[in-house]
Amino acid sequence: MLRTMLNSKIHRARVTEARLDYEGSLSLDPDLMEAAGLLPYEQVRVYNISTGERFETYVIKGDRPGSGTVCLNGAAARKGSPGDLVIIASYGLYAPEEIPSGQSILVWVDEHNRVARRKVDPWSA
Template identity: 45%
Template structure:
């Protein structure tokens, strides 16, 4: 049997852009993607800490070192620049592996600098 588990999390990352006129997705700095192990086009859930909005989208790569977290397209109506977000990806694993599964969690400060990777 398979079970869905947290795979990666960007915790308290700050929105740098909300662009209604851009192709829908979330733009994430390539450094942040690498730190979390996220892939371009990977499905993610986005949770807005400021207003409680939750939505599903996919990742597109933003310029490495830019500190960009850009919410694009229709989802841009759900966030504001400077909102704190949690970006989550999941994986399916064998239920027998669940007790030892360790997700990768990347913690951010208020300036989108990585504080810690757990």
């Protein structure tokens, strides 16, 4: 049996843009992607704290490092508005023997979507 485990999470990022007429995805500041270990085109789940909306999409690199970009693109633009707080999470499937050495990357941001704190948390107790 495989288990679905949290790979990484960006907690309480603020949506900076919503662009309906753009290819579907979530544009993120490259610094946030690096901090959370996210790759371009990796699937993520987005939880909108402000509205309760939840959806899946994929990540693409935002315009420039340090920009704080969190932009909902395409259909995702209907799931939130600039100013909304969101959690961005990635998950993976793992075999039981992988669990003891696994870990999640947790990233908290400030009001400008800059990394305020980063923690690597092991899955095993």
